[in-house]
Amino acid sequence: MTHVEDELNSQPECWIRAAEEVGRHRDALPVPGERIAVVGCGTSYFMAQAVAALREGAGRGESDAFAASEFPCGRSYDRVIALTRSGTTTEVLQLLSQLRGRMRTTAVTADPDTPVSAVADDLVALDFADECSVVQTRFATTALTLLRAHLGRHTDSVVADAHTALAIPLPKGLVGCAQFTFLGRGWTVGLANEAGLKMREASLSWTEAYPAMEYRHGPISITAEGTATWMLGEAPDGLADQVRATGGLWIDSGLDPLAELVRVQRLAVAVAAARGLDPDRPRHLTRSVILAP
Secondary structure: OOHHHHHHHOHHHHHHHHHHHHHHHHHHOOOOOOOEEEEEOOHHHHHHHHHHHHHHHOOOOOEEEEEHHHOOOOOOOOEEEEEEOOOOOHHHHHHHHHHOOOOEEEEEEOOOOOOHHHHOOEEEEOHHHOOOOOOOOHHHHHHHHHHHHHOOOOOHHHHHHHHHHHHOOOOOOOOOOOEEEEEEOOOHHHHHHHHHHHHHHHHOOEEEEEEHHHOOOOHHHHOOOOEEEEEEOOOOOOHHHHHHHHOOEEEOOOOOHHHHHHHHHHHHHHHHHHOOOOOOOOOOOOOOOOOOO
């Protein structure tokens, strides 16, 4: 078993622990009414998109998401939350250093003994969700679960759905598809973006991701036999039938969207295996992007 397989299979237990520990981190997390920004790089940026949409949708306050390198420093926020598994990513460290003394910052990381602890005002350590794999799975979803639980949007059914996502077979014919499109709505747009990234990283797949309603505005033109369109969350009326009419494979389920992301992680590993690739050693990638001065 690869590291990424072992780590993705451990997600239900990590989510349970994150939800149990949310009270311990309450002082480091945003309070209702605060104007916040959530930042990250790669997978963490897509989790930031999900967090921001969840929080604002829950009526807890204005919430934005940015890639750490694209943060608009001219804006003012009550708190900036940085998601960083390694605690060493150059863009995140540079941004937190720039914001120090200007805005309150919180870093959510898997390793508290890293440079991020010196530049963030508050630190949330999820060391039980740290990973050996370059490809992120459990840290990203555990960080999202922590923040989701903080918003009161995590339930035991989410964990049950994750167990189901790990147990059920992948849809027939899915592994052999040549192209994959992932769709989301609201907070699941970030999950769709992450699903596409996971497939690219682990299996070198051709993938795209869109807000579901945007899919009709051009991207559906590439859909055909041998392609798959995967909905994370509730689909717009009529979209499934439109995709099937193209000959493409339509995928959805009644599972919680975060559990659906676990199924995508499994798909990425399965496609990698079918193509003779090692998902623990993705091409051109390292566990953390550390730029030379």
